[in-house]
Amino acid sequence: MRKNFLSMIVTLLLFAGVACDRTEETQPHLSLLCEGSSIVLSPRDTVITLTVESNVEWTFGSDASWCVPQTTEGAGNAEVQVALSANEGQDERFATLTLSSTDGTLVQTMQIVQQRLTPDSTTYYRLPVVFHVLYNKEGNKKQNVIEGHLATLIEGVNEIYAQCGAYLGVEFVMAAEDPEGNLLAEPGVDRHRINLTSINSSAFMGYGREPKKYCEYMWNPNRYVNIFVYTFEDKGILGISHFPYVVKPHSLEGLTELEYDADWSELPWPQCVSINNEYIYSHEAYYTMTDVVNTLAHELGHFLGLRHAFSEDPETYDRDICLDSDFCTDTPTYNKVAYDKFMQGCMTSGGSVDDNEKLLLMMREDCETGEEFRSTNIMDYAYTEANRFTPQQAARIRYVLEHSPYIPGPKVRLPEQMPATKAARVNEYKLVMFE
Numbered sequence: 001m002r003k004n005f006l007s008m009i010v011t012l013l014l015f016a017g018v019a020c021d022r023t024e025e026t027q028p029h030l031s032l033l034c035e036g037s038s039i040v041l042s043p044r045d046t047v048i049t050l051t052v053e054s055n056v057e058w059t060f061g062s063d064a065s066w067c068v069p070q071t072t073e074g075a076g077n078a079e080v081q082v083a084l085s086a087n088e089g090q091d092e093r094f095a096t097l098t099l100s101s102t103d104g105t106l107v108q109t110m111q112i113v114q115q116r117l118t119p120d121s122t123t124y125y126r127l128p129v130v131f132h133v134l135y136n137k138e139g140n141k142k143q144n145v146i147e148g149h150l151a152t153l154i155e156g157v158n159e160i161y162a163q164c165g166a167y168l169g170v171e172f173v174m175a176a177e178d179p180e181g182n183l184l185a186e187p188g189v190d191r192h193r194i195n196l197t198s199i200n201s202s203a204f205m206g207y208g209r210e211p212k213k214y215c216e217y218m219w220n221p222n223r224y225v226n227i228f229v230y231t232f233e234d235k236g237i238l239g240i241s242h243f244p245y246v247v248k249p250h251s252l253e254g255l256t257e258l259e260y261d262a263d264w265s266e267l268p269w270p271q272c273v274s275i276n277n278e279y280i281y282s283h284e285a286y287y288t289m290t291d292v293v294n295t296l297a298h299e300l301g302h303f304l305g306l307r308h309a310f311s312e313d314p315e316t317y318d319r320d321i322c323l324d325s326d327f328c329t330d331t332p333t334y335n336k337v338a339y340d341k342f343m344q345g346c347m348t349s350g351g352s353v354d355d356n357e358k359l360l361l362m363m364r365e366d367c368e369t370g371e372e373f374r375s376t377n378i379m380d381y382a383y384t385e386a387n388r389f390t391p392q393q394a395a396r397i398r399y400v401l402e403h404s405p406y407i408p409g410p411k412v413r414l415p416e417q418m419p420a421t422k423a424a425r426v427n428e429y430k431l432v433m434f435e
Helices: 002-026 149-162 201-205 292-303 336-346 355-361 391-403 422-428
Strands: 030-033 038-041 046-054 057-062 067-069 073-075 078-084 093-101 107-114 125-135 170-174 189-193 225-230 239-242 245-247 256-258 273-276 363-365 372-374
Touching: 030 093, 030 107, 038 046, 046 057, 046 093, 057 067, 067 093, 078 107, 125 149, 149 170, 149 292, 201 239, 201 273, 225 292, 239 292, 245 391, 273 292, 336 355, 355 363
Parallel strands: 038 107, 125 170, 125 189, 125 225, 225 273, 245 256
Antiparallel strands: 030 046, 046 078, 057 073, 057 093, 067 078, 093 107, 239 273, 363 372
């Protein structure tokens, strides 16, 4: 009797266990499987495969535009792929994947962590650009620039930089998203109606007015190249740009060194390039002094750490001198004041020159060696081909891309470059800008 009784208990327990398993199989379930609750990935672009285990219909999504599921809905078990674009920013970034039953009763999430890139000589920089268009009259197309035109200017700059005779490893792209992650209806363009008919460009860039006056328009310069387009009070200025910084212990001759990798919100002015909208549609030939693409290529050269190719005192900006002042020995220099007098002497009373005179005015005399040379450098202006950078100029640009704050893209960072207190930062900035 005892033996039979034990056998009956075992039989009942087995029956109960089978019955429980069958009950669980009929319950809705949903899971997203990987190693651990999050995935840490390299900064390179990649595609990962995850496993869905389920017996219900489901949807699958992401909260980040750089982390995109290739399958967004399904039913039952499945393998799903997720495409991640390369992390071209300065910090590691995070995305949350969400797997949900279609009725919303079951939800599974997974965090994706993509590491930041430490750049080297092979790193290719794609710098998001935002044009902040400041206009007074909506119908004035010089002020409220026609849609699509600014993108063509960036295309022109990229063409010049790609064919400049030296490898830069940089490309400007119209920003796709605003700082909150919303897709821009007009990529790379942010429009604001203002009450001013014109703005003093020097004051806008930081001279003579209260600090941070125009900073409200600036987007995070560690994520965007900010280019402002507005009407200059001084009609003779085509464009103007801030010069970059480096953070100690990194250094580059001619650049201001900051003690710390300071928070961009502490900048006392909008770190940017400004373009005079008076010339926004002037684009016919690169040797003209008013060509907007040439102007933008030149100002972005300043933004990336290049000085003028002609002689210019680093402190007083005196140009009536002979000095190799751009920290690049492979760029010939010349006396700009003497050249300007020569140029004015070649012009007619109407301020025009014929084709032969234009060719003549492209020639310069190296004030250090006395040799004549043709002006081709992007960091020159007046009559010039303005389509070349030298190897040393390219090396400066690469150093700035890899080390300078307030310029997008991955950076070389050291532990000692961590930010200090806000009070310690503000006085470190030195205003350096070039037309």
